[in-house]
Amino acid sequence: MFFEKFDAVIAFLRKLHCNNYGIWKDTYGITLIRIGENVLNKHLRKLNKQKYAVVISPTIIQKINISSNLSMSCNCIRDLNSILSIGGALEHNFAKELIFTHHKDKEVHYVAVPVPLSNDSFCTNRSSHCLGRIEIPTRETLYPSEILIDISLLKNVNQRLNLMGLGEAIGFYYSLMDYCIVRKMLPPKKIMTIIERQVSKLALHSKRLNKRNWLKKLSMVLLLKCLVMRINRDNQIGAGGDHLLAYAFEHSQKIYNKYSVKKFTHGEYVFIGSILMASLFPEWQFGFFSLKNLLNFGRTAGLLKNQVISLLVKQPKMALVKLSLQLRPRRPTVLSLLSSKQIENARIKLNEYLKL
Numbered sequence: 001m002f003f004e005k006f007d008a009v010i011a012f013l014r015k016l017h018c019n020n021y022g023i024w025k026d027t028y029g030i031t032l033i034r035i036g037e038n039v040l041n042k043h044l045r046k047l048n049k050q051k052y053a054v055v056i057s058p059t060i061i062q063k064i065n066i067s068s069n070l071s072m073s074c075n076c077i078r079d080l081n082s083i084l085s086i087g088g089a090l091e092h093n094f095a096k097e098l099i100f101t102h103h104k105d106k107e108v109h110y111v112a113v114p115v116p117l118s119n120d121s122f123c124t125n126r127s128s129h130c131l132g133r134i135e136i137p138t139r140e141t142l143y144p145s146e147i148l149i150d151i152s153l154l155k156n157v158n159q160r161l162n163l164m165g166l167g168e169a170i171g172f173y174y175s176l177m178d179y180c181i182v183r184k185m186l187p188p189k190k191i192m193t194i195i196e197r198q199v200s201k202l203a204l205h206s207k208r209l210n211k212r213n214w215l216k217k218l219s220m221v222l223l224l225k226c227l228v229m230r231i232n233r234d235n236q237i238g239a240g241g242d243h244l245l246a247y248a249f250e251h252s253q254k255i256y257n258k259y260s261v262k263k264f265t266h267g268e269y270v271f272i273g274s275i276l277m278a279s280l281f282p283e284w285q286f287g288f289f290s291l292k293n294l295l296n297f298g299r300t301a302g303l304l305k306n307q308v309i310s311l312l313v314k315q316p317k318m319a320l321v322k323l324s325l326q327l328r329p330r331r332p333t334v335l336s337l338l339s340s341k342q343i344e345n346a347r348i349k350l351n352e353y354l355k356l
């Protein structure tokens with residue numbers, strides 16, 4: 001039973017927390033994880049003589065004010081020994097697809113450096129050859145061989161972007177609940193308690209905790225989520241109803257508004273999906289995970305701006321639930337078991353809170 005393996009994940013993360021360095025090993029392979037100051041620059045110095053490429057966007061270069069070391073990257077794509085992706089979902093996706101498509105036959109050391117910590121793509125094996133088309137699910141490509149959580153880089157990024165990663169961590173609770181309940185399994189209490197404790201600390205003390213500790217804690221929660229998906233050999237344990245509603249919300253925004261209002265990031269959409277889950281399943285309330293707490297956090301953290309609130313109020317909830325099921329028709333989810341009464345109650349409750 002995969003729940004038994006959770007203890008191994010917890011023990012690994014405890015060690016990682018103490019040493020800022022750890023090697024995760026399972027049937028998929030080996031991933032080396034480093035957390036600390038200037039870990040990227042130290043890594044780049046070691047790469048001196050190797051042929052490597054860096055996937056990074058000009059926006060990220062500006063945001064993190066990175067050193068000119070990156071100009072050493074090689075452009076002969078077939079001869080590469082190593083590929084680094086520095087950035088968010090877009091950059092990690094590009095690198096995974098590149099290696100999967102052109103280097104399948106060759107050992108390429110793939111290093112993922114999340115900047116900002118706005119989602120979990122730096123540690124998953126998921127990517128898409130048509131990223132952005134929500135109706136097409138991502139596919140399994142490859143896990144990174146190395147993950148560098150560079151606190152000095154993350155400290156320079158607008159904190160709002162890192163906060164979006166917390167949306168992904170909050171969604172993890174709802175995904176786990178969904179995964180277990182629809183399969184008639186008991187939700188894993190130990191892991192739920194850890195997530196609740198860590199997420200509530202991150203959400204409620206985002207200004208009081210020193211930035212270094214906050215970033216390290218967030219990276220650990222995202223790693224926990226990814227390792228649970230990895231040992232479960234199924235990403236659905238980390239992409240349940242919260243993600244399905246997030247896709248539906250994004251999709252309907254795209255269809256009806258053509259993004260005349262701002263497009264949000266994946267972490268923001270998942271946070272919105274989690275709010276919807278909390279309104280649809282009030283019986284899942286557990287410590288921090290209640291509709292009231294999520295809305296309070298969203299407001300104080302700046303994740304729930306007026307634009308999001310008015311979209312949340314306007315969106316017909318029944319249509320959203322239906323769309324979420326249509327977008328991933330084969331994915332088992334408790335959303336498919338909802339009655340129209342439950343959806344209507346959620347709408348009333350959510351509007352009541354949002355209009356406060």
Ligand SMILES: [Zn+2]
Pocket residue numbers: 119120168239243266270
């Ligand atoms: Zn996600």
